[in-house]
């Protein structure tokens with residue numbers, strides 16, 4: 001953590017006061033129907049965490065039960081000690097024995113419009129066959145397997161088959177370069193790679209197999225590559241190393257007992273988004289992750305058997321692990337999986353999918369919401385979205401105006417919104433409304449889930465006062481907490497367990513209002529210091545986004561002789577607006593009006609696009625360098641989505 005942020009005491013500038021509640025009918029039918037029920041659950045968990053988590057864990061299948069719920073010696077935790085289970089068994093086999101056998105688990109839609117439905121029993125059969133394929137290729141319990149595919153049922157089958165045989169999966173988002181892929185394969189010393197030949201993206205086929213071939217030149221640990229034929233693009237197959245999925249699966253038995261895994265056996269490695277630096281290989285284990293994935297998915301999304309759930313995240317991110325692959329299947333849900341870009345062939349695609357598949361729960365990211373706002377309401381209004389009953393967001397702070405748009409235009413004022421705060425490291429959602437219970441305030445992730453203890457503290461660990469900004473920490477262990485940074489114990493200890501005494505440090509700044517609502521203020525690395533005030537980025541950005549012309553905004557700072565720092569705002573505009581000096585002044589005044597002169601941007605720069613990670617988060621550290629006139633951005637840019645966005649901002653810098 002940079003020295004300047006040691007005593008953060010961030011000033012809160014936000015004045016958001018609006019409150020929204022779920023309808024009485026919604027609350028009545030929901031798993032947690034009131035704040036009284038939430039408080040009761042929360043207190044029960046606080047009073048005896050072992051009983052709370054033990055009772056939840058009893059809803060899962062275990063080959064052998066635990067001797068003790070948790071062992072905790074900061075920074076190391078073990079959950080459900082002595083127990084044995086298998087997450088794939090809990091995601092599939094337990095349903096196949098019930099009426100859900102013939103329930104749709106996955107409704108798949110390709111970018112070209114091809115569709116496929118997998119029931120729980122069909123998915124189970126495919127997973128068993130593929131698990132046998134892995135075994136035949138010599139994959140054993142504990143081996144690492146890298147997965148590099150487009151969104152498809154087979155991507156989920158690949159993860160589930162790894163889990164079934166006890167192999168540790170490491171999914172690499174199918175948009176990363178061969179170098180990024182090779183780095184991740186080597187970091188984990190993966191024995192095999194599962195990939196697809198290609199994937200459709202905006203009408204083009206991306207040649208994934210070629211990326212794998214290029215990566216593997218530098219990956220001596222990989223002995224086998226299994227290729228799923230999706231796009232029928234021409235690929236070269238290396239004799240002895242490369243095999244077609246369909247050829248191996250055709251020979252495989254549908255009978256494959258799930259491996260008995262110790263609760264603390266590793267389940268997967270997954271790299272963070274790289275918003276604040278070099279991605280970290282986060283390691284999660286089996287039992288605790290499973291329990292928390294199922295528990296949090298059920299309560300945050302209020303999931304029911306009749307729901308059609310759609311999380312638009314790629315399985316290459318943690319959201320796609322916990323809330324596409326594992327959470328929904330553990331709960332026996334029906335979900336939509338979509339291969340392509342949600343704005344292809346036009347901005348109506350996402351709404352069209354919701355209408356046709358009668359989606360009831362939509363979970364997406366603020367970056368997507370802001371881009372839909374920019375595209376215009378008419379795309380949404382063309383479609384019948386009346387089946388929607390719940391909306392969610394994840395990944396970045398959602399600006400209150402974007403929240404209101406999502407609520408009014410998409411949800412038609414009848415769908416609660418769950419703004420879910422969490423991280424790759426936390427494994428599952430930590431702070432979020434429970435939709436039938438928690439009154440919502442736009443821009444606030446509201447309150448921690450029962451069983452989760454968060455606090456906002458100063459550098460010395462002492463708690464902040466109400467509304468005072470500080471470091472967001474988690475003070476008690478939780479089942480799905482990260483166990484390590486793979487192969488880098490020092491980084492694990494240093495990043496999460498060294499800054500704040502006795503707690504897990506999230507890296508985010510936040511404040512808590514008088515009613516106990518948590519407001520995420522941005523990354524502590526992005527905090528700006530203006531005339532002795534420390535300001536979180538997200539509140540100033542939200543003020544800009546509340547102007548009718550602004551689609552997206554990012555705040556960065558640069559040193560200033562008088563004020564210590566001056567504020568630079570990077571802004572993209574909605575269609576139909578032109579960025580000229582009048583608009584610059586108007587935006588500066590708008591921020592002053594919304595939050596006061598302290599937050600007035602000294603400079604406004606209009607941009608076509610902001611630099612983002614491939615998971616859709618604004619990379620403010622790059623903007624900070626550009627604001628400071630650094631022509632060659634330093635630090636890791638391996639997860640940057642679009643280099644041209646950065647190039648264009650640099651060109652602007654020359655002018």
Ligand code: ATP
Pocket residue numbers: 272273274275276277278279280318393394395396397398419420421422423424425445506507508520522523615617
């Ligand atoms: P890296 O750790 O490599 O810098 P990253 O933090 O972006 O990348 P993720 O684990 O994908 O990697 O993202 C977690 C972060 O995303 C959180 O720490 C937080 O800053 C942000 N975030 C996620 N959900 C929310 C939310 N609902 N509100 C505000 N911020 C959020």
Ligand code: MG
Pocket residue numbers: 272276423507
């Ligand atoms: Mg992070």
